[in-house]
Every structure is written in structure tokens, then in C-alpha cells.
Amino acid sequence: MITRRELLSEDTGSPYYELRKYPEPTICSECRLVYHKGRWTDGSSLLKGAHRELCPACRRIQDRNPGGVVYLNGSYWNLHQQELLQIVKKQEALAREHRPLQRIMWIKPNGAAGLEIATTNLHLARRIGEALHHAHKGRLDIKYSDGDRFVRIYWSREEKQKP
Numbered sequence: 055m056i057t058r059r060e061l062l063s064e065d066t067g068s069p070y071y072e073l074r075k076y077p078e079p080t081i082c083s084e085c086r087l088v089y090h091k092g093r094w095t096d097g098s099s100l101l102k103g104a105h106r107e108l109c110p111a112c113r114r115i116q117d118r119n120p121g122g123v124v125y126l127n128g129s130y131w132n133l134h135q136q137e138l139l140q141i142v143k144k145q146e147a148l149a150r151e152h153r154p155l156q157r158i159m160w161i162k163p164n165g166a167a168g169l170e171i172a173t174t175n176l177h178l179a180r181r182i183g184e185a186l187h188h189a190h191k192g193r194l195d196i197k198y199s200d201g202d203r204f205v206r207i208y209w210s211r212e213e214k215q216k217p
């Protein structure tokens with residue numbers, strides 16, 4: 055679910071604004087998405103003579119400026135890395151089927167018992183956090199900043215000691 059707060063979170067003057075209008079057709083000079091009929095889509099048939107511009111996702115990747123960051127923490131993460139990482143990757147794959155601007159920018163270690171996942175879009179960061187929480191419980195905290203244009207998602211769980 056996309057909240058009203060998230061719908062209002064995009065600044066129309068921002069280069070990352072996903073609903074901005076472009077000349078048609080426009081092609082992303084990085085990933086080749088095509089802006090056609092008001093949407094960024096995978097449209098390899100329309101490319102001849104197209105205007106070239108970075109799409110919002112590639113612009114974020116080039117600028118290393120994520121729309122959201124997910125932090126995984128706790129001993130449970132250390133013990134279940136593969137399972138949890140699968141959930142993260144699956145959420146990206148699901149998102150990209152219909153929202154090709156929603157991508158993971160990087161996944162890197164965050165301290166001794168943690169992981170940092172940056173996404174091009176705050177909705178994807180939230181979906182990842184909610185999917186982890188849904189499947190593995192733990193604690194989920196969602197913190198918006200920059201006038202709700204950026205989100206930090208904290209998911210943590212400590213493994214219970216076996217008796």
C-alpha cells in the first residue's frame with residue numbers, strides 16, 4: 055500500500071520526480087527505458103531518433119543519491135542472511151515488473167552485524183522492510199526525512215538463545 059504521505063512526498067521540481075513530463079519519445083541514455091505515452095517503459099521498438107535523457111532511477115544511481123535506505127541489524131540477520139537476502143531481491147524483482155524505476159542501488163555490509171540496502175525509490179525501501187517484517191517478525195521502524203522525500207527503514211531482530 056502506498057500511503058497518502060508517500061503520494062505527496064515527491065517534489066515536482068525535483069529531477070527524480072517520477073511523474074514529470076518529457077518530450078516523446080525520450081530514452082534513458084543509461085538503461086534505455088523509453089518515455090512513451092506518459093510513462094517510462096521498456097519500449098525497444100520506439101528508439102530511432104529518440105531524445106536522450108537519464109531516467110529518474112539512473113539519475114539517482116549516477117548521483118549515488120538513494121530515495122530510501124533499509125538497514126538490517128541483529129544476530130538473527132547474521133544467522134539467516136541467505137533467506138533474508140532472498141526476500142530483498144524478490145521484492146525488487148516484483149517491483150520492477152510494473153515499476154522499472156524502483157531498483158536496488160547497492161547492498162553493502164553495515165557494521166559487524168548488519169546490512170545496508172539503498173533503493174532508487176522510497177516505496178521499494180518500505181516494501182522491503184514490510185516484507186522482512188511480515189515473514190520474519192522482528193522490529194520495524196520507518197523514519198521519513200527531507201520533507202518525506204527520503205525514508206530510512208530499520209529492521210532488526212535478535213535470535214533467541216536456545217535453552
Ligand SMILES: [Zn+2]
Pocket residue numbers: 082083084085086087108109110111112113
Ligand atoms: Zn534509466
